[in-house]
Amino acid sequence: MTNKKKSGQIVLCLIFVAVILVNMFPVVWMVSSSLKTNDELFSEKLHIIPPVITLESYRVVMEEYSLFTWYKNSFLSTAGIFILQVLVALMAAFGITYYKTRWNSFAFYFIIVTMVIPFQVTMIPNYVTISNLGLKDKLGSVILPYVANATTFFYLYQNLKGIPREYYEVSRIEGGNAVWTFSRITMGLCKGAISAISILTVIDSWNLYFWPMLVLTKPESRTMTIALRQFLDFEMGNRWGPFMATATLASLPVIVAYLFFQRNIINAFISAGVKG
Amino acid sequence: MLSRSAMSDLRRRAQRQQNLGLFLFFLPALIFYAVFKYFPIIYSGILSFAKWNFVKDISWIGFKNYATMFSKPMVLSGLGNTFRYIMAFLPFFVVIPLLLAVLILYIKSRAAQSIFKTFIFIPTVLAMSICCMVWLWIYSPSFGFLNRMLTSFGMESISWLSDKAYAFGAVVAVCGWKFIGQNMILFMAGLLNVPEQCIEAAHIDGANEWQAFWRVRFPLIMPTVVYIFITAVIFAADRAFTAIHILTAGGPSYSTTNLAYVIYEYAFKSYNIGMASAIAVFTSALYLVLTIIMMKSLGGFEYHD
Known part of the structure; x- marks a missing residue:
């Protein structure tokens, strides 16, 4: 047996x-x-x-292509999306859970309802908006449309809702204003949730493809994922060696981050569902 | 002692302060959601009644885009393929991950279990675009890994991505591969949430493993199944775009397009913004129905004080 x-x-x-x-x-x-x-x-x-x-392929990429510009662009757009998306969601979630007004449920649904809006519906108008703002080919064009993310909001809201009201009462009695409470009490208590959703946001932003492809058309504004396409130009002949080197360099930060924060990432995936 | 009017004055002022506080904390969200979510829906709706190419003046043509939409072969194949994708994704999104999730939970060694989990999940965190480009190399007609394998066994090589018989399957395989690990993890979490007592009770009542699974575990993880099914639908209609764009560009002869790809073709290839918007509105309606079903069956999206 x-x-x-x-x-x-x-x-x-x-x-x-x-x-x-x-x-x-x-x-x-x-x-x-x-x-x-x-x-x-x-x-x-x-x-x-x-x-x-x-390491010949890596040498080619570093010497003949603007690898560091792509890295920088990917890094900056990822940082921008991550900071703004999490901060805006966190502020909204805090406002809704901290204050008691008759507008709370309106504010909640105002964000939640946008979960059902597919990307293609916003794609064309946002393209027009970004062009009108003169942001095309600038990293802001990638960042701004991704600040609004209902999944991130919902995940943080659920966590903030779990904070016992007593914490806020004590903070008020101690003379802490809302900003102080927000930055010290709330952010301190939700450190775990904030870092979990941050990791997902960073991975998602780093991997963006469709939207950056539409708005970043100039070579010097390309991010890592968009820049990779130029190695696959059929007329010029595919440069598979340098392509594979760049693909490895683009994936490496994500894999290393994953191996470090594995437990957090998997837990965040389970509780936040698949981000979009 | 405060007078009654002074009291209510104080209360009103406190309430006004609450309103102002909420407003200030909500303001950034209000701006971003209004500009990049609500304005676009309205604008898309308006544009769906127009004829426009981004440059020339807009002319209004009423319901013509909607009326002619389903007589376009590209739209029809996009819609048809979306349903074909949904069916083709089910084994990769639901059946295989569920099977693996059940199997991995039978592994006694915790260490082995967590190592397997770590590796199976890796494709999830990688960029879909990069994965697809790597697959492009694997599928490559003359130098790709697959054809090298075939020819080394003395078989004919196959044009995986330009042969109508294989292109669809090739796209499905890449998308399926990307999601097996992620969905396995979601199923594992669902299965672990089933209380042990339920299973024990079933065993005491004489149920074997097989019966205990289908009668007890499976009904209890239904929410996860529904959730993953919906993500499969959304993926089929929308996100598969990246794979399609990189691997086949919708070809050969529209056999691998989905709805998102059709919208993209109309908007950014033939600059027919009106038609693209009409298809986008149609797609959203499709999503809306599905999402309502999902939210109803999963619950938890309501506001509670």
Whole structure:
């Protein structure tokens, strides 16, 4: 019986090892291709671990392309979206849970209802708005439409709602005004929730593709994900080596962040659902 | 002793202060949601009655966009493909992740379980666009991994992305691959929330594992199933855009387009903003119905004091 159980466990583990091998293959293939020589990339034989490991592709990307500009653009737009989106959502959630007025439910639904608005409906008008504001090809064009995010709001609202009113009463008696209460009490108590939703927001912003592609058309304004497209120009001939190097460099921060904050990320995914 | 009128005056002032406080904290949200969410819906609605190309003057053509919408082959194939995508995504979004979630919970070793979980989840955090471009290399007709494998076994190579028989499946495979880990995690969380007593009670009543799953566990994780089903629908109509744009550009002969892709083609390729807006409004109506179903069946989106 115990033997049977043991072999059952082994079979289960083998199933998962197989699933992970298939699941991880594209990622492994990306990193492996980025380390291959050009001849090896197009050779008949397939090596998962390249026989000759070279950083040539990385050198090409750094010397011939504006890799650091892309990194900077991705970094700045991600930072902008993350800070504004979380701050605006947090302020709204605080206002609704801290004050008692007859406008509270209106304010709540004003945000929640936008969950059902699909991206395509806002796409064209926002494109017009961004053009009229003169923001096209500037990073603001990527940041501003993503500040409003009902999922982030809802997640934070649920957490703020759980703060016992006594904390606020004490803070008021101690003479703390709303801004002080917000920045010291609320943000302190919801540190976990704020960091969880922040991680999701950062990953989502870093990975944006469709909208930046529409509004960032100049080479010098491109973010990492958009810049990658230029390696795949069929007329110029695909430059797979440098492409794989850039793709690896773009994915690395996300994978490292994931491995560090794994538990937080997975928990945030479960409680906030899939962000959009 | 304060007079009654002074009291109510004080109360009114306190209430006004409350209103002002809420207003100030809500103001940034009010501005951003008004400009980038509410204005666009209204504007899209208006534009759906227009003929416009971003540059020339707008001319108003009434319901013509809506009337002619379903006679356009591109719109019809986009709509049809969206439903085909929904059906094709179900095994990858629901069946396989649920099966894996059930299996992984049978693993006794906590360490092994958490290592598997960590790795299976990795594709979720990567950018869809980058993944698709890497897959483009795997699918590549002459140098791609898949065709190299086929030819090394002496088989003919396949044009995965330009052959009508394979392109749709190739897009589905990439989208499915991206979501298996994420949905497995969601199912795991759902399954772990089922109280142990329920399962034990079922076993005491003589149910075997199989019956306990279908009669007890599965009904209790129904909200997760509904949630994932809705995300599959939204993905089919909307988010799959990235995969389609990069892998096939909607081809061959519109066989891989979805609704989002059709809107994009009309808006930013043929600059027919009116038609694009009309399709967008139609898509939103579709979403609205689905989201109401989701919110009704899941609950928890109401405001409570």
